[in-house]
Amino acid sequence: MKILLKDVISESPGCKDLLCSYFFKTILFWLSEELPTSMWKKDNLIPCFMKCVKRLIYCVEQSMCPHYFIPENNLFENKIIGHGRRKLLETLYILIDYGWQCIFFSANISMVSLICTVQFKVDLFLNNIQKIIKSKVTFPRAMCPNVKLIDFVGSLQIVFASQTQKLRSLLLLNMTQTGLIEAQMVLLSGLQSNHNIYKRYKQCLCNLLLSTYHDAATGWLMLVSLFYKNKQYNKALCVLSYLLQKITREKLYFGANLSHIHRELFRFKTFRKRGIIRTLRILFLPSVIFYKKDYLIPNEIKTGATDLNPAMITPVIYLHFLTFLCHYHLHNIGNYQESLSDLRLTIESVMIMLTNL
Incomplete structure (x- = not known):
């Protein structure tokens, strides 16, 4: 924290002499009380460091840093205010965007071997990808049966108000996923006028085009x-x-292990520069989900889905199944026989993959 203060924050325009090391010690004292003793060990150096940085940002945002021994005294009173506070927050927001790697802005730290640093970044990136695709965050969840249409204007305002690029990316992913679910609930037939059906069709099409932002294929398949x-x-x-x-064989599925191909791909700097969220958009294939009141389910599929238990289909299987159906209805005999064979082989290969998870 002292290195970050001396070599990075104090060197930023408008931030010199705003903070001192005693403020950092005070933040560390408060955190040492809040966190269990087991947290403070060498293995947790980076998480502890990041907790200190985040607490510093919170204190600056609130212009409040209580003295550790005399809590009623605010160390930031009449000091972290006005233009200086704004410049300091700008600097801190930039640093938090880089995560723990913000420490490399220090000239002293950046003298570490470049090769070791690059290898560490690659390993960290691989580990983060592996954790995410095995976590419940990527596992499809049931949708509330009373879901309402989202307010895209309000949602965009929240996205643009977000202070970090990572948070903006996550909010956009969530927003487009919601748009995908809404598109599946739009009734495109029934006792309606042609005008209303066309209007609903355009609404559904708009939501589906937005949802193509979400991942490598699901929005397109819908x-x-x-x-x-x-x-x-x-x-x-x-x-x-x-x-x-x-939808090719190097794509990632929920619960999959990173193969040799994935590890070689992620060694390219272009992927790491994209970041985890954008990389997953390109390479991750979540299951295609059908809900009970899903009006986009082909009539040939009987899902048995309920409000709490949606039906899930592997994207590559659904792709070949739709290809077969389209050729079948167009009476392309040679093509639908070929696509039926592809579908059979795909199901067999997916079953083998799932048994190896």
Whole structure:
């Protein structure tokens, strides 16, 4: 923390002499009371460091840093205010965006061997990817049956108000995933006028196009489902031919282990520069989910889904199944026989993969 203060924060324009090491010691004292003793060990150096940085940001945001021995005394009173506070927060927000690696802005720390640093970053990136695809964060959840349409304007305001790029990315992912669920709930037939059906179709199409931001294929597959349900088989096949290039064997599934191919891919700096969220958008394939009141389910699929237990299909299987259905309805005999064979082989390979998880 002292290195961060002396070599980084104090060197930032408008931040010199705003903070002193005693403030950092005070934050450390308070955290030492809040966290268990077992937390303070060498293995937890980085998490402890990040907790201190985040607490510092909170104190600056509130212009409040209680003295450890005399809590009624605010060390930031009449000091961290006005223009200086704004400049300090700008600097701290930039540093927190870099995570623990912000310490490398120090000229003294950055003299560490570049090779060791790069290798450490690669290993950290790989470990983070592995943790995420095995965590429940990526596991499909049931949707509340009374879900309401999201307010996209309000949601965008929240996204743009977010202070870090990582948080903005997560909020956008959540927003587009919600849009995907809403598209599946739009009724496209029934006792409605042609005008209303067309209006709902455009609404559904808009939400599905937004959802293509979410991951490598799910939004696109649901777009194909929309075309298929509306008997636009040639449009569906155009998107499916595009997806055949995206849903390839190096893609990641929920619970999968990183293969040698993945580890070699992530050694390229281009992936690490994209960050974890954008990398997962390109490489991660969550299951296609169908809900009980899902109007995009092809009539040929009987899901047995309920409000609390949606049906899930592996994306690559669903892709080949839709390809077969489109060729079948277009009477492309040779093509639908070939796609049926591809579907059978795909199911067999997926079953083998799932048994190895």
